[in-house]
Amino acid sequence: xxxxxxxxxxFVSRMRTLLGSEYESFEASYKTERQYGLRRNLLKGTQEDFxxxxxxxxxxxxxxxxxxxxxxxxxxxRHVLHEAGAYYIQEPSAMAVTEVLDPKPGERILDFCAxxxxxxxxxAGRMQGQGLxxxxxxxxxxxxxxxxxxxxxxxxxxxxxxxRPERMAxxxxxxxxxxxxxxxxxxxxxxxxxxxxxxxxSPENVRMCAERQALILKEAxxxxxxxxxxxxxxxxxxxxxxxxxxxxxxRSNEAYCIEKSGLEELFSPGREDWIREPAPGxxxxxxxxxxxxxxxxxxVARLRKASDFVGKEWPLSRKMCKGNxxxxxxxxxxxxxLKEELEVGDRWRSGHPGHVIRFGEQIYLIPEDMIPLAxxxxxRPGLQILAEKKNRxxxxxxxxxxxxxxxxxxxxxKRKSLDKQEAETYLRGESLPCKxxxxxxxxxxxxxxxxxxxxSGEQIKNHYPKGLRKSL
Ligand code: SAM
Numbered sequence: 001x002x003x004x005x006x007x008x009x010x011f012v013s014r015m016r017t018l019l020g021s022e023y024e025s026f027e028a029s030y031k032t033e034r035q036y037g038l039r040r041n042l043l044k045g046t047q048e049d050f051x052x053x054x055x056x057x058x059x060x061x062x063x064x065x066x067x068x069x070x071x072x073x074x075x076x077x078r079h080v081l082h083e084a085g086a087y088y089i090q091e092p093s094a095m096a097v098t099e100v101l102d103p104k105p106g107e108r109i110l111d112f113c114a115x116x117x118x119x120x121x122x123x124a125g126r127m128q129g130q131g132l133x134x135x136x137x138x139x140x141x142x143x144x145x146x147x148x149x150x151x152x153x154x155x156x157x158x159x160x161x162x163x164r165p166e167r168m169a170x171x172x173x174x175x176x177x178x179x180x181x182x183x184x185x186x187x188x189x190x191x192x193x194x195x196x197x198x199x200x201x202s203p204e205n206v207r208m209c210a211e212r213q214a215l216i217l218k219e220a221x222x223x224x225x226x227x228x229x230x231x232x233x234x235x236x237x238x239x240x241x242x243x244x245x246x247x248x249x250x251r252s253n254e255a256y257c258i259e260k261s262g263l264e265e266l267f268s269p270g271r272e273d274w275i276r277e278p279a280p281g282x283x284x285x286x287x288x289x290x291x292x293x294x295x296x297x298x299x300v301a302r303l304r305k306a307s308d309f310v311g312k313e314w315p316l317s318r319k320m321c322k323g324n325x326x327x328x329x330x331x332x333x334x335x336x337x338l339k340e341e342l343e344v345g346d347r348w349r350s351g352h353p354g355h356v357i358r359f360g361e362q363i364y365l366i367p368e369d370m371i372p373l374a375x376x377x378x379x380r381p382g383l384q385i386l387a388e389k390k391n392r393x394x395x396x397x398x399x400x401x402x403x404x405x406x407x408x409x410x411x412x413x414k415r416k417s418l419d420k421q422e423a424e425t426y427l428r429g430e431s432l433p434c435k436x437x438x439x440x441x442x443x444x445x446x447x448x449x450x451x452x453x454x455x456s457g458e459q460i461k462n463h464y465p466k467g468l469r470k471s472l
Contacts, residue, residue, distance in 0.1 A: 037092035042125030064095035084448035093295030105130035115142035117149035189297025227307030
């Protein structure tokens with residue numbers, strides 16, 4: 001270990017060789033504090049309201065329109081607005097990756113290595129509920145956290161899977177318009193933020209990560225349609241895992257070329273002089289250095305697959321999304337429940353295109369373009385709207401957090417605004433006094449939906465999920 005900064009010796013020695021005279025300023029960045037960031041949820045509220053409500057100072061991140069720096073003392077994870085999905089705490093450099101992916105509403109997008117969901121939820125914000133977002137995570141425990149974050153942020157058009165990369169590739173041949181591979185890596189760029197990452201580092205691990213990245217990219221290629229965009233990112237500095245992985249991929253996949261992202265001026269170019277056989281255009285990939293920008297270390301590359309590339313599975317896959325067990329009767333019952341019990345207007349349904357399906361005892365709205373779910377390990381097939389309980393329906397928490405005050409009306413019998421103290425009482429799982437109302441009510445704080453309660457005429461029984469309850 002390098003004594004005063006606690007970095008692995010072999011890492012320090014390699015960075016010293018690579019960076020030369022720049023090394024001193026790189027090393028000095030470990031003596032400065034890490035950067036703290038959060039990202040506004042573009043699916044909820046307006047920017048104006050968000051900035052008015054945030055109780056601590058924010059400073060804009062120049063490369064992400066919804067990104068802000070905050071001061072460490074602010075503790076944004078302990079606030080009602082965080083629980084309400086108004087924002088996601090995310091390291092500022094990580095926000096650049098979605099900017100490079102540039103997701104659009106209506107597309108089919110895969111986030112291939114997605115947990116805990118920072119980029120998935122940012123992509124969802126850009127998609128504005130339109131199109132299909134598939135978020136996959138190979139690790140079952142991490143996939144659960146991903147699924148919870150997708151729910152908290154009120155994302156309706158996201159299918160969360162827990163599959164091995166090769167299994168996903170077999171299920172979604174040439175299917176996606178854009179794919180993000182935010183690859184598992186040796187994490188050198190996080191050494192300032194996360195001291196534990198330093199202890200896990202070794203040259204052997206760097207080599208293993210590079211091998212794994214090559215395998216993941218190979219499977220990603222099988223799922224990208226001709227003309228599609230593939231974005232590769234890591235939070236490490238090692239050339240093997242960055243320029244090396246991308247150059248090797250391009251050598252064996254001639255359908256791809258490196259594309260500029262438009263952010264080149266903000267960051268540093270990929271280094272063709274750091275690897276043996278650099279691919280053409282490697283200087284258009286980007287490095288984010290902690291001593292040059294206000295963020296941690298990252299690498300991002302944007303590749304395009306040739307539109308005249310004819311793979312053996314293209315264009316058959318466009319016909320795949322039929323037969324998801326669509327049940328017209330169930331659809332009618334669900335729509336009646338939404339109208340009659342919750343007074344949800346037609347705007348919500350038209351803004352959430354998709355099919356109503358039964359998944360066990362839960363009723364989900366699945367994105368229109370999703371393939372049949374059989375054979376996929378799915379944690380969340382879309383937006384959970386209702387649960388069936390002994391021949392009656394109960395609205396689900398995920399539905400509540402996806403409903404805005406435009407969907408339910410601001411001051412109706414079906415929506416109640418809470419002040420901060422009442423909201424904190426609700427988040428602890430306690431009931432609230434409320435005379436004269438009956439039935440399901442969406443409880444909100446400053447327009448951000450928190451969850452359901454059921455009014456009895458005297459009080460509102462708390463339906464905030466037990467696993468989420470907390471004292472702030
Ligand atoms: N994109 C995430 C975000 O923004 O919140 C971070 C992803 S993290 C850098 C990489 C993820 O890849 C981890 O969650 C890890 O479990 C997953 N992973 C590990 N091994 C993998 C493999 N062989 N194939 C696919 N994903 C893997």
